Amino acid sequence: MADYDAIVVGAGHNGLAAATTLAKNGLSVLCVEKTYGPGGQAATRELFEGFKHNVGAWALLVFRDEMIKLLGIEDYGLELIRPHSSYTVFGAPEDPCFLGYTDKEKLVEHLMQDHGPEAVEGLAGLADYMQTYRELIDKEIFKSPSSLEGLIANAPDAKTREILMKIVYGSAMDVIRQFFPDPNKHRCIQGSLCASAVDGTHTGPFTAGNALSMAYHYTMGDEYDFRTPKGGIGALSEVLAKSVEDRGGNIQYKARVKRFLIENGKILGVELKNGEKITAKVVLSGIDAHATFLGLVGEDHLPSDFVHRVKDIEYKTGYIQIHMTLSELPEFTGHLAFANDANLRWDMAYIPSPEHLTRCWQQYQRGQIPDDPVSYCGMPSVIDPSLAPEGKYTCTIFSPYFPYDIPKGKHKEYSHIMADRVIGQIAKYAPNFRDAIMDRVIVTQKYFENTFGLTEGDFASGLMHPGQMWDKRPVPGWGGYKTPIENLYMCGAACHPGPGVTCIPGYNGAREVLNTW
């Protein structure tokens, strides 16, 4: 007799979403996690005494509130903070900033006042355009996905088909320039839009195929408004972990799975790094496909064409994060002085224009550190004081395009150069910023690879390229949650619908198990 009904590998938020769904339905569940706490890339940890930092993900960008009910965690006191503006995107002093007011009237007022009526029309037109894709994903979000090509071919009319083709195969700028045709106007708005497209892809703004990532960012959540759980992003996983335990499930931390126990094409359980063997009727993997199949299953147990497909998955990505503690908030000057209003300062983004982002992409492709990197500077304790001691602040800067192929022995030197550049961008407009930094730690894709086992450090668990989404996620022919190994399922961001803090792959993976239980 097996030790458990189900073992879930990884206590990332998706693994926990799967575990709690199974436990809620009466299965005996064990979740095994290699690190010392829950959340994976969406964890909040005390990196500096008395301060809490979001280790990776920092905001709910693509989250649907209905998940709280579907997972049955309504009574766990999860509090979502909704700031009155999601972001302040800035560039050159002559370019008006783009503010992501969550109140739609206030947003329109800002656009009219600072960017003119064309910007209101442009964003409204783009939202309408994206709605076509939202209707498609809404029908397919809670299931093993249909073929994307089939759905496009069966679009109700030629116009819808044309829109979907452009969203799936076009570049972000193909789409954006339909609504913002002038490269010299609305530069921060255009920069902000295309930055979402390069997130989770190995592309620049004009690379074909990344409009899909932009559409994903704008349609996966209820709205593209940023929210953060009180206590940090990790609070969501902590609630999920508590609900697993309340429903009789177990979570074992510092328990790294070394390999899966497989006989005659059927999974029987897992073997931990310490040699312990634990059996279960089903196993769900909340880690990426490369790590699951080539790391834990082993090529010998898999059909060779499947192995090739796993080896073909693109994971390449480079980025840097600087986690800091601040003795005081940056006091912005010049064209950013207005941001000193606390709720505007909490999330600053330096994205001057698509052309600027393209320059960064080109330098990154050549293995160079972008000379003027785009960056996101979050100060979450401004909207959630529970993250820092009174009068002090947390700050994290994220910047994409940290070179990927770095000459041996140069990783630390490169990361310090890039960190100084992105800190310099904030300091340029907030002269007190450098002196306000009390502590800092710099991490790159290497940290996420080593700590959470992400293949190539890829936070998308497989880039969001059209050939790696929908029915082709995690690999073509095995879209969804089942695998070629009997009773082994996938339940992490590696599968449909994809990355981000959504809980959906975890919930869907568990539902797939329950459908045949």
Ligand SMILES: Cc1cc2nc3c(=O)[nH]c(=O)nc-3n(C[C@H](O)[C@H](O)[C@H](O)COP(=O)(O)OP(=O)(O)OC[C@H]3O[C@@H](n4cnc5c(N)ncnc54)[C@H](O)[C@@H]3O)c2cc1C
């Ligand atoms: C820097 C950064 C910024 C991001 N920003 C955002 C954001 O603001 N908003 C957003 O929505 N998304 C963001 N993301 C993406 C988001 O965090 C991820 O897509 C999401 O958290 C993935 O969740 P998961 O549960 O599928 O996987 P993971 O979080 O990767 O969880 C997998 C877990 O499995 C564990 N594990 C791995 N191997 C083993 C093993 N052999 N045995 C046992 N355990 C194992 C890992 O330690 C980990 O805890 C960001 C990611 C990063 C890295």
